[in-house]
């Protein structure tokens with residue numbers, strides 16, 4: 292069992308005076324394994340996701356409404372000298388959930404512990420996180436929809452009353468002891484808000500949904516990260532990468548890194564020119580819509596094998612030899628959002644826009660008609 296205390300709030304940034312946790316410093320300081328504070332950024336590091344991650348709320352680009360509401364939560368919590376209410380963040384992968392979950396404790400100057408739903412298989416796995424939670428600290432539980440029921444139930448009183456009930460012995464000797472915890476905050480992240488049980492969802496005072504980003508926000512993220520990577524990029528190149536990033540910062544960062552590789556080879560100064568970006572995107576087989584090979588394979592499978600649908604997720608997944616969860620988490624959200632597929636009670640359907648996108652004529656079949664023929668394509672991102 293790994294308990295990962297990531298950093299002590301206030302340290303590690305160097306650009307802001309450290310703030311004290313509201314309840315005083317926890318004894319012992321950060322445990323071994325914490326990254327040294329103020330570690331310089333190494334552009335050749337593999338941990339780009341970490342390196343490019345905003346450290347403070349003001350560096351978080353886009354999601355203006357969400358950021359504004361979080362700012363209010365933080366200011367009010369600080370002003371009251373209180374513990375932040377539990378916060379649930381949901382949205383597709385790579386959209387900034389972990390980023391916000393790490394920014395918030397840093398802003399509050401409190402400790403952060405990170406746990407992942409699938410790794411918490413029994414209440415005892417959660418126990419050290421709860422008992423180690425310092426006053427006002429944040430426990431980030433990623434993929435919280437994948438917590439087993441027993442762990443979830445163990446978490447309820449901890450979230451509600453900062454108390455845990457531990458069952459000791461069994462049979463006639465069975466008894467329950469209660470243990471009081473320090474007030475702390477759970478930040479839960481999920482790609483599937485719909486899979487969360489109602490009692491779990493109800494334990495969160497704050498719930499925020501992160502949606503796909505506008506192209507202008509991604510352009511800004513790419514520009515800033517190019518500076519962090521000590522490379523230069525033309526405006527057109529930044530725009531080209533942004534509009535093909537499926538509204539997702541993580542994809543924008545990955546494309547930036549891949550184009551930078553091409554730039555290193557092609558350009559004397561390693562500048563990401565418009566030509567370099569075009570070459571890289573072509574090499575990566577990212578089309579003008581931002582679809583990757585796997586996305587197009589999904590659409591082609593739906594059209595070729597299932598006649599455009601409706602087709603069940605399991606059936607599509609089976610045909611593609613891809614786990615259904617991967618399709619539902621990584622591939623479908625953007626296709627849905629951009630109006631290329633629709634989810635109907637009978638299964639997934641490829642829309643006319645999808646046919647046109649892969650260069651085919653939309654079939655005028657009854658299977659397609661009731662679901663998509665009469666509807667205008669949904670709002671396109673790009």
Ligand SMILES: Nc1ncnc2c1ncn2[C@@H]1O[C@H](COP(=O)(O)OP(=O)(O)O)[C@@H](O)[C@H]1O
Pocket residue numbers: 339340341343344345350351352353354382383384385386387388389390391512540541544
């Ligand atoms: N609002 C944002 N502003 C700037 N960069 C962002 C933003 N959201 C995400 N990123 C970048 O995208 C990467 C992936 O985001 P992350 O928070 O890990 O996504 P999630 O946890 O939702 O899968 C981060 O490392 C960060 O570099």
Ligand SMILES: [Mg+2]
Pocket residue numbers: 385388389390433480
């Ligand atoms: Mg994450």
